[in-house]
Amino acid sequence: FKVLQWLPPLNRTSHGSGFLQWKPVSYRRSSPSVEEGSPTRSSLPRPQRGEEAFSALITAFYAEPETFGMNVSFGISGEPFYNRSRFLSWTVLLGVGTPPMDSFSAAVLIMMAVGLGTPMMLLVLGGVCICVRKRASASNYEPIN
Numbered sequence: 001f002k003v004l005q006w007l008p009p010l011n012r013t014s015h016g017s018g019f020l021q022w023k024p025v026s027y028r029r030s031s032p033s034v035e036e037g038s039p040t041r042s043s044l045p046r047p048q049r050g051e052e053a054f055s056a057l058i059t060a061f062y063a064e065p066e067t068f069g070m071n072v073s074f075g076i077s078g079e080p081f082y083n084r085s086r087f088l089s090w091t092v093l094l095g096v097g098t099p100p101m102d103s104f105s106a107a108v109l110i111m112m113a114v115g116l117g118t119p120m121m122l123l124v125l126g127g128v129c130i131c132v133r134k135r136a137s138a139s140n141y142e143p144i145n
Helices: 056-061 106-138
Strands: 004-006 018-027 037-042 046-048 067-069 072-074 089-096
Touching: none
Parallel strands: none
Antiparallel strands: 004 018, 018 037, 018 089, 037 072, 046 067
């Protein structure tokens, strides 16, 4: 599944920028599987001005805090989504700083190199051996008159 990401516009008064990442799928069971997935739709977060009262903790860290709101719709129309299972699971990640990036670990890269490199090396060495053997066997024949 893909992961959608939203980065707010940079604010010069804040200490750091935040991010929001979410999957455009929700699940009807506690163990997520493709069979139990249902699509979600979401709007882009929009600034909400003056609607929320900020706590003292938030105003202690941010002089001029900003809030953003977004709409998320779970499932598609006509689907017995929540009524059937009475369970909903959706993944969202909210953070401050730079968002995490997906990358391959060293173990995965080594396994890919071995898994792809070994057959390729066997093909090349097999081709070289066949060429050498064919050249050696070609000299054993005498011309026919």
